[in-house]
Each structure stands twice: as structure tokens, then as C-alpha cells.
Amino acid sequence: MxxxxxxxxxxxxxxxxxxxxxxxxxxxxxxxxxxxxxxxxxxxxxxxxxxxxxxxxxxxxxxxxxxxxxxxxxxxxxxxxxxxxxxxxxxxxxxxxxxxxxxxxxxxxxxxxxxxxxxxxxxxxxxxxxxxxxxxxxxxxxxxxxxxxxxxxxxxxxxxxxxxxxxxxxxxxxxxxxWVRELTNYGGSSVSKAxxxxxxxxxxxxxxxxGVSTTMIFLFVLFGAVLDRAGGGNWFIKVAIALLGALRGGPAKAAVLSSMMTGLISGSSIANTVTTGTFTIPLMKRIGFPANKAGAVEVASSVNGQITPPVMGAAAFLMVEYVNIPYIDVVKHAFLPAIISYIALLYIVHLESLKLGLQGLEKQGRKLGVLLIALLFLTGFLGLGVITYAVILLRSLLDPVMAGTSLYLSVGILGVAYLALVYVAAKYPDIEVDDPEKAPVAPRLTPTMIGGSYYALPIFVLVWNLMVDTATLDRLSPALSAFWATIAMIFIAVTHRPLKAFFRGEAIGNEVIEGFGDFVQGLIAGARNMTSIGVATGAVGIIVGTISLTGAHQVIGQVIEVISGGNLMILLILVAVLSLILGMGLPTTANYIVVSQLMVPVILTVGAQSGLVVELIAVHLFVFYFGIMADVTPPVGLASFAAAAISRGDPLGTGLTAFFYSIRTALLPFLFIFNTDLLLINVGPLKAVLVFCVSLLAMLLFAAATQGYFFAKSRVWESVVLLFIAFMLFRPGYFLDQVTEKYSHVAGEAAVSAMAEQEDGAFIRLVVEGPDYDTSDPRSSTIVIPAVSGDADAALQAQGLEILPEGDQLVLEEPFFGTPFFEELANQYDFYGDTPVVISEVQIENDRMPKEIFFFPALLLLAGIVLIQRPRATQPAF
Known part of the structure; x- marks a missing residue:
């Protein structure tokens, strides 16, 4: 050696x-x-x-x-x-x-x-x-x-x-x-009671x-452990290198893609860094990436693995309970930001390769271009959609005939597909773990894809059970989805080796033993991976228990609210900083629970007071994003230390570079707080495509601005203009608000008439003013209700609200218990004081030109930057 x-x-x-x-x-x-x-x-x-x-x-x-x-x-x-x-x-x-x-x-x-x-x-x-x-x-x-x-x-x-x-x-x-007694009405607790x-x-x-750790998180962790032990993790890495390795800076791009795929099976950014980084970091160094940058690319990629649907970090399953929405909705809301973040990281890696003048790996066989790779991805998604639709159609046709037993036919089809894929895979050499110190050569795509294609079947089972919901097929819970996917993966782990040997005409005895060994090792790895999560969720229960017993969140929330001065943007920055600081010592799951329990109500309250109705899922994703950012934030950032150990670089330098690469991920939460289109909230399919394309372009321009390189090295003013264009594409509504009024403001009895004139389902904003529940000081907040055409009272009563006109005021009665706004209003306003709680005004959205009109000046500015930089370009930009 x-x-x-x-x-x-x-x-x-x-x-x-x-x-x-x-x-x-x-x-x-x-x-x-x-x-x-x-x-x-x-x-x-x-x-x-x-x-x-x-x-x-x-x-x-x-x-x-x-x-x-x-x-x-x-x-x-x-x-x-x-x-x-x-x-x-x-x-x-x-x-x-x-x-x-x-x-x-x-x-x-x-x-x-x-x-x-x-x-x-x-x-x-x-x-x-x-x-x-x-x-x-x-x-x-x-x-x-x-x-x-x-x-x-x-x-x-x-x-x-x-x-x-x-x-x-x-x-x-x-x-x-x-002060605590006045704020929370908490007078202390005995040892026995506490x-x-x-x-x-x-x-x-x-x-x-x-409870979530018991019923859901463990099964997903176990699924990932068995898949990895059976060889799925290595297959992800080999496929990524085969696809992207020969491109400019290929190993770094392969690191991004493989980390995204490995994120499906690993809930830990540190484990993800080591699993993929062991192979990708040495390859990055071999083609010319400095040690710190090679480690930083891997860290930035691995940290994002926890935000990638359909299997996100453990905290995502807690989000289901706290936001009270199905897991599929969490996946839907998180999808666009995750994809945009990863594509932007690929672009950052590409820009780094351009600045360093790097090439890719040598390629066995035909070299794939960027357009062909994109076409392969599109074909794969379309093919998966066609297969899914075909199975749904088949089951819907057979269910009435087979009296509900078509499930067994589906299992049979899955089994036949597995045997066929293993049979074809047996014609190719097994996918071995490469030595990263050997001459870097990107493997051929076809043998690599086919050689492990059966690993995709359990993932298909998982996604199918999580997402498919039709008249004849019920969507399964996350726990059951993970259970059946794990059972499928265990079956594959035990059988794929002996089946390959059988199809090759080889002895199967040793392969049976190895397959069973992979299964057992997967069980062991799943339990070991869950140990820290199990005790963390138990310990966080003490914090949550304290909050429910004492109202401690009101104390911390009051302090943060005072520091922010009631400014939502300052409050969001403080919450982000709090998440990063706590994340230096807490695992992602514990960090998310602590910060969400303490700060989510404060963000919602301050948003309502400032007239912005913040979506609950957006706030939880905001906290979640900054919780995972802690793994990449110096000076702690354990993922950076793991990557530096492989690259033999400086841990602090690796962490700083990785944090710089991850600024795009830190930007996204602020964007989707103010622009919920990114979370696909009330967005149709066509608009979703537009939002994706425009947001992706904006994020790529943001990446180019922060990297100081677009078609050529950017001048300072060019980077500033690129940032402005990115902001214009991300927040066109901001510019529209500067030139036209977004809402008409109506008060008194005229407000009731205005509410009745709205179409069914149109959103109406009610500004509530009255004495604070605790201090009796004046306060205000904004709530949103859907309209009922021709009947304002029906719209209010559907939300448990009732108003009584008194002179020129609309007095709001206390909401009925169990109605949507009971918790929000009854705990904030004193409905029984001398000063009444009133609807001070109703805000009706005006008919305005579409905010997308501001995309055109943004694109014109972009065209100008392109024309200025193209003559300075010394090499192709893509």
C-alpha cells in the first residue's frame, strides 16, 4: 500500500x-x-x-x-x-x-x-x-x-x-x-405535577x-438502511457518475445528483456526506477541484437531501402532525423549492468549473450532452407517469370484476417486473464499489442503469402508496407506505443475489447467505440510525411538555416580538438565526420541534398584525429549512468536518465555502413566505409550470450573481443587476403593489355589502381591532375568509364568526368554540372588556393587471447583460 x-x-x-x-x-x-x-x-x-x-x-x-x-x-x-x-x-x-x-x-x-x-x-x-x-x-x-x-x-x-x-x-x-405570571397566568408547579x-x-x-418517531420515522429509516445495505446507495452513485461524470466538472455534478438520490434513503446529512463523498470527493480533487471546494460541494449537496421529497428528513413527518395536513401535501409544497435548489447547486458547480477551467471524466462509450441528459430525465418521468396511469387503469377495470382482489394482481405484476429486471441485470456485471483512487473514468450508462434498475421498485412502491388516490384506490398513510416499501426492499435484499446467480447458472448457496446477511445488517443499521432520533424526540417532549404546562412559549415569543419591533422581516431573520444557533448543538428533528413550538405562533401573529396572512405550512418549512442549514454553518457544521476528513482540507474553510454555496437554500424560505406560489398553494398545473420556470431562472441568476460569473467574469454592477433581475422574477407582486393598490378598503355597513358582491370562493380580508386579551392594549390582526356570493352572513357563519352592526361599527362576537378562528382570536382579544372587538375594515382585492407583466422588463434587462458579457466570454457558458 x-x-x-x-x-x-x-x-x-x-x-x-x-x-x-x-x-x-x-x-x-x-x-x-x-x-x-x-x-x-x-x-x-x-x-x-x-x-x-x-x-x-x-x-x-x-x-x-x-x-x-x-x-x-x-x-x-x-x-x-x-x-x-x-x-x-x-x-x-x-x-x-x-x-x-x-x-x-x-x-x-x-x-x-x-x-x-x-x-x-x-x-x-x-x-x-x-x-x-x-x-x-x-x-x-x-x-x-x-x-x-x-x-x-x-x-x-x-x-x-x-x-x-x-x-x-x-x-x-x-x-x-x-412578569411571567402576568403574561402566562402560570404560578408554578409542584415536583409531583411536573x-x-x-x-x-x-x-x-x-x-x-x-409517537411520530414510533409509527413513521423508524420505518422510513429502516427502509433506507436496507436499501443502502442491499447496494442501492452504490447504484445511485454509479448512475450519477455515468450520467454526469463526463460533463465539465462532472464528478462535482455527480456528487450533487447522487446526494439528492441518497437523500431518499438517509435522514442524516453527515451520513449522506460520507456515503457519497467517499467516492465523489477524491474524483473532484483528481480533476482539479481544491480540497475545500470539493468537500463543500458534497456538504451542500448532502444537507439538501433532507428537503428532497418524497422522503424528507424526520422533521417532515412531525410537520404532518403540527400543521394537520396529509404527508402528500407536505411533499407537494416542498417539491418546487427542493428541485430549484438542487438545479441551482448544479449550476454553481458548473460556474466553479468554468472559473477553474476544469473538464470532466473520461467516458466509456458515447459521451452524453446536457440536452440528451435532460431528455433522459424527462423521458423517465413521463415513463413513470405512463406506468402509474396504466396500473391505476388496470386496477380500476379489474376491481369490480375481481371483487377487490386486484391488489394481488398488482403484487403479481410487481413480482414479474422484478424477476424480469433481475434477469436482464444478470446479463451485465455486478455493480461493484469503485476505488476512487483509480484512474477516473465514467462508466457506461446503459449497463449501470440496467444493472441495478430493480432497486427502483421499492421506491416506486413507496411513492405509489404515498401519492396515488383514486375512486377505487385509497392513498395509504406514510407509516403503511413505508411498511410495504420496506417489505418489498427486504424481499429484494434477500433474493436479488441468488436470483442473479441462478440466471447466470452459478451456485446460489453463498449468494443466499450474503443476501440474508444484507437483510440482517440492514435491520441492525436501521436500529442504530434511529437511536439518536428516538432519544431526541423523547427529550424534546420535555420541552413541549413544559410549553403545554406553563405557556413558556409566550414568554420567549414576547421577547422576540419586542426585539423585532413587530417587523415581520426582522422577526424572520431572528428566527433564522435562532435556528442556526440551536442547530449547532441540536439534531435537525429536535431543532425543528423547539423552534416551531416557540416561534411559529409569533410569526403568524406578527404577520397578521402587519396585514400579511402567512400560510402555516410556509412558516413550518421556513423553520425546517434553517434547521438543516445548521449542519453546514460554521464553526460547528459536523457535515463539513466529515467532508474535510475525506478531502484532507480545512474544516472551517470547507464549512465557509459550503455555507456560501448554500445561500440559495437560505434564500428560498424568505421567498416562499412572501410568495406562496413557490409552495404550489392555490396554483393550477399550467401556472405551476410557469412558476417553476421563472423561479428556476431567478435562482440561476442569483447563483450567477453570488458567484461573480455568468457568461464571463461579472463586474460588480453586473452582479447587482443580476440580483435585481432575480428579485423581480421572484417577487413581481412587489413591483405591482408599488404602482397599483392591491385592495379596496371598505368600512361599516358598506363592507357587508361589498362582501356579498364577491364571487363564491373569492378571498376576503377582515381587519380585526380590539383590546389585547392579556394587556388590554389596542391590537389588530388580519384574517382571511372565502366569500359566499350574495350572502355576507353565510360567509361569516361558515367560519364561526358573527358581527353586530352598531352605528358605523361592525362589532365582532367571540368566535364559536371549535371553529377555525376560535384559537386565533379568542386567545388574542378580550371580547368581554369595555372596548368592543370590531371589524375595522374589509379589504377586497382589486382587479389589476397580472403581476407577471413585470417578467418582461426583467427579461429585457437580462438580455442586456447577456449582450454585454458575450463578447468577453472565453469559453462556452454551458
Missing amino acids: TDKDTHQSAAHDAAYDIVAEADTGARDPGGWQARLFLGICITWSVFQLYIASRVPGMLAQFTGMSFFALLVTQARFIHLAFALTLATLAFPLRKSDHDRIPWYDWLLVALGLIATLYLVVFRLDIADRPGLWSPTDVAISAMGVVVLMIAVYRSLGLPLVVIASVFVAFTFFGGYSQ LGHYWMQTEGVFGVAL
Whole structure:
């Protein structure tokens, strides 16, 4: 082995050590301890598959024993028991214990099991005394919280422990503050009440976050682990290099594409960085990328993997619960920003290659051009659409005839397709893991695509179940979708090797063993990958529990609102900074939960006060985006350290460059807060195409401006003009608002008539003014309701609102309980004070010219920049 090989091997080992310490645990015991540890991992994964299936109900019905179904109802407690056990066993307290499990860790495991399983064994007794906790309940709760905090410290570090401890301290001591009592009406809590709230109920540790981790997140993580172990991750990388490797700066472009595809199976940006970066970073360096830039490209690509549908980061599944919308809607809203962000990163990589004068890899066979690659992508999407439509049509025709048994026909078709794909793949050499230090050559596309095409089948199953919803086919929940996709992937992991050997006429004995080994290793990897997520969602439950018990979010929200001065843009910047700071110490999931629980209500309130009705999903995606940005933000940014370990570059330099590349991702949340077209909210298919094309062009121009290079090296004023053009394309409505009034403002009884004149479904804005619920100070906010043509009262009553004309005022009655605006208005306004709450005005949108008219001057300016730069270009820009 040469010195270079030794250095590269050491770099890879260092990168994988970072992943182990951050995600999966650095302990690697031997002997019986190793066997027990691996057995626990396998048992956890099997348990999660068990509770997601129909097996518990079938066993309970067959045996008459409720025990089998009981495991499902108590799944959260068992889930945390596994997470605490593995966090203690996988993450050593001291580095010297990396190869053995000391006695005190076994003691912690025992305490964690007692604290969690106590809730299972004595569940009926606990249910009989809600809020009246026995001394044993309190002791168990205290023990459980302490063990959980120790597990969090070992697996995630000190920051989340500190933050959770601050919230616990607020629970016990916050009531002593006069200001807190006035703001939240919270007078403090006893130890018994607080600990019971945290551990004995479902509003604390065992709340929504842990529930989502139990029912959804684990299955998606397990799906990705089995797919990766079976060879899917390597196939993604090889396909990306075969497609893009021969283009200018090809390895860097392949890194972007492979990281996007690997994002389907990895919920960790650090693991994504190491998985793909091990192969792409050395290739980038071989063609001339500096070490820091090679690592930065991989980091920027991998971090974006968590925003890429259909399988996003774990926080996306929590969004389903918090926003109360189907997961498919989250996917729809996140789709355009993710695609635009990745294409823009490809363009940034292309500009870097132009500035450095780089070429691509040598290509085996025909070299593919950009247009042909784009055509292949388009053909693939269209082909997938045709296949999907054909299967839907077939099932809709057969369901009436086959009395609902067409599902089995669909499974049969899928099985035949799998056998056919494996049969064809067997005619080509297996896709091997390449040595990145060998001469860089892009593989042929056709053998690479065909050689692993069957890996796409479980992804098809997942997307199908998540998205397809027709008159005869019901869309499945995310949990069931992931379950069936995982079952399909397990079947492929076990069988694809022996089937290939069979079709080649080779012995299948060893291949059966290897296939089963891949399956088992996938179960182990899934459990290890979930350990830190499991304890994180449990720990965040303490924070959420504190908020529900004390109203602590009102205190923090009040402080942030005062600092921002009620300015929405300043508030958004503060929230972004808060997310980045917390993200330096918290995992993405915990960061999202904390910031969303604290700040989303404040953003909505300040937006309403400033007259902007902010979409709830837009605010949650805003928080989500900046939560993942923390992985790329210096000085911490663990993904940057992992990439630097591979590239042998400077971690801080890698992080700064990656952050610079990721500015485009940080820009998008601000844009879709003010322009919800990007989230496809109330946007039809044709307009969606227009929004995509224009937004993509705007983002590419933004990238060119920040890179200082378009057709040639840009002068400063040219970059400024490009930024202005990008803003004009992103926010044409801003310029339209400067030249024409967006709304007509109507007050008094005339407002009622104006509401009745609107068409059905047209949006009407009501400006509400009245005394603040807590301080009695005047406040205002804006709400939006759909019109009912010819009947203003019907439009109001449909939303639970009622107005009483008094003179020239429209007095608003308190909204009915359970109606859309009850929470928003009843908690903000004092409806029983001396000063009435009124509808001060109604805003009706004016008929104006389309905002898209401002695209034309933007395109004219762009044409001018192109004409100016073209004579200076020394090489083709594309």
C-alpha cells in the first residue's frame, strides 16, 4: 500500500468515525456483548415491523390473547425503551470504553427499562389516578427523566440537555416572576405535577414527537438502511457518475445528483456526506477541484437531501402532525423549492468549473450532452407517469370484476417486473464499489442503469402508496407506505443475489447467505440510525411538555416580538438565526420541534398584525429549512468536518465555502413566505409550470450573481443587476403593489355589502381591532375568509364568526368554540372588556393587471447583460 493509499484510508476512517460518534454510536464491543447488542438492534427493527403490520390483530384474533395487540397500544413506551438501551450501549461515556460495555452502563440500561416498562405493566393503575401520582410514580418519573438526559448527553451531546434543563427549571421557578405570571397566568408547579406531566402522560416525553418517531420515522429509516445495505446507495452513485461524470466538472455534478438520490434513503446529512463523498470527493480533487471546494460541494449537496421529497428528513413527518395536513401535501409544497435548489447547486458547480477551467471524466462509450441528459430525465418521468396511469387503469377495470382482489394482481405484476429486471441485470456485471483512487473514468450508462434498475421498485412502491388516490384506490398513510416499501426492499435484499446467480447458472448457496446477511445488517443499521432520533424526540417532549404546562412559549415569543419591533422581516431573520444557533448543538428533528413550538405562533401573529396572512405550512418549512442549514454553518457544521476528513482540507474553510454555496437554500424560505406560489398553494398545473420556470431562472441568476460569473467574469454592477433581475422574477407582486393598490378598503355597513358582491370562493380580508386579551392594549390582526356570493352572513357563519352592526361599527362576537378562528382570536382579544372587538375594515382585492407583466422588463434587462458579457466570454457558458 502506498503512502497515498494509507492517507486516503485514514481519511475515510476519520470520516466514518465522525458519523459513528454523531449518528450511530462509536462503541464496537466484542464477544457475547457484541452478540447481545446486535440482537437488541435486530429485535427493535423486527418489533417496529411487527406493530406496523396486521400481524398483531391476526394473532390476537387467532389465539384470543390480547397481549399481541397490547404491544401496539404501548408501542411508544417500548420504542423509547429500545432507544434508551441502545443509546447507553452504543455511545460510550468514555473513549476508553469503545470496545466493551462497563457495569454502570448495564445499570443505566436496567433503570431505563424499569422506568419505561413500568408504564406498560401498571398502565391500568396509572389511568385510574390521573394527576394524583403516587410516590412510586414520581420516583419512576424522576428516574426516567434522568436516564433520558444521560442518554441524550451521550448520543447527542450537551446542548439539548442544557436546553431541556432550562425548560425544566422554568417549570419549577418561572412562577416566581411577576412578569411571567402576568403574561402566562402560570404560578408554578409542584415536583409531583411536573414529573407526572413529563413522564406519566402523553403531553411530555411520550407525546406527538415520540409517537411520530414510533409509527413513521423508524420505518422510513429502516427502509433506507436496507436499501443502502442491499447496494442501492452504490447504484445511485454509479448512475450519477455515468450520467454526469463526463460533463465539465462532472464528478462535482455527480456528487450533487447522487446526494439528492441518497437523500431518499438517509435522514442524516453527515451520513449522506460520507456515503457519497467517499467516492465523489477524491474524483473532484483528481480533476482539479481544491480540497475545500470539493468537500463543500458534497456538504451542500448532502444537507439538501433532507428537503428532497418524497422522503424528507424526520422533521417532515412531525410537520404532518403540527400543521394537520396529509404527508402528500407536505411533499407537494416542498417539491418546487427542493428541485430549484438542487438545479441551482448544479449550476454553481458548473460556474466553479468554468472559473477553474476544469473538464470532466473520461467516458466509456458515447459521451452524453446536457440536452440528451435532460431528455433522459424527462423521458423517465413521463415513463413513470405512463406506468402509474396504466396500473391505476388496470386496477380500476379489474376491481369490480375481481371483487377487490386486484391488489394481488398488482403484487403479481410487481413480482414479474422484478424477476424480469433481475434477469436482464444478470446479463451485465455486478455493480461493484469503485476505488476512487483509480484512474477516473465514467462508466457506461446503459449497463449501470440496467444493472441495478430493480432497486427502483421499492421506491416506486413507496411513492405509489404515498401519492396515488383514486375512486377505487385509497392513498395509504406514510407509516403503511413505508411498511410495504420496506417489505418489498427486504424481499429484494434477500433474493436479488441468488436470483442473479441462478440466471447466470452459478451456485446460489453463498449468494443466499450474503443476501440474508444484507437483510440482517440492514435491520441492525436501521436500529442504530434511529437511536439518536428516538432519544431526541423523547427529550424534546420535555420541552413541549413544559410549553403545554406553563405557556413558556409566550414568554420567549414576547421577547422576540419586542426585539423585532413587530417587523415581520426582522422577526424572520431572528428566527433564522435562532435556528442556526440551536442547530449547532441540536439534531435537525429536535431543532425543528423547539423552534416551531416557540416561534411559529409569533410569526403568524406578527404577520397578521402587519396585514400579511402567512400560510402555516410556509412558516413550518421556513423553520425546517434553517434547521438543516445548521449542519453546514460554521464553526460547528459536523457535515463539513466529515467532508474535510475525506478531502484532507480545512474544516472551517470547507464549512465557509459550503455555507456560501448554500445561500440559495437560505434564500428560498424568505421567498416562499412572501410568495406562496413557490409552495404550489392555490396554483393550477399550467401556472405551476410557469412558476417553476421563472423561479428556476431567478435562482440561476442569483447563483450567477453570488458567484461573480455568468457568461464571463461579472463586474460588480453586473452582479447587482443580476440580483435585481432575480428579485423581480421572484417577487413581481412587489413591483405591482408599488404602482397599483392591491385592495379596496371598505368600512361599516358598506363592507357587508361589498362582501356579498364577491364571487363564491373569492378571498376576503377582515381587519380585526380590539383590546389585547392579556394587556388590554389596542391590537389588530388580519384574517382571511372565502366569500359566499350574495350572502355576507353565510360567509361569516361558515367560519364561526358573527358581527353586530352598531352605528358605523361592525362589532365582532367571540368566535364559536371549535371553529377555525376560535384559537386565533379568542386567545388574542378580550371580547368581554369595555372596548368592543370590531371589524375595522374589509379589504377586497382589486382587479389589476397580472403581476407577471413585470417578467418582461426583467427579461429585457437580462438580455442586456447577456449582450454585454458575450463578447468577453472565453469559453462556452454551458
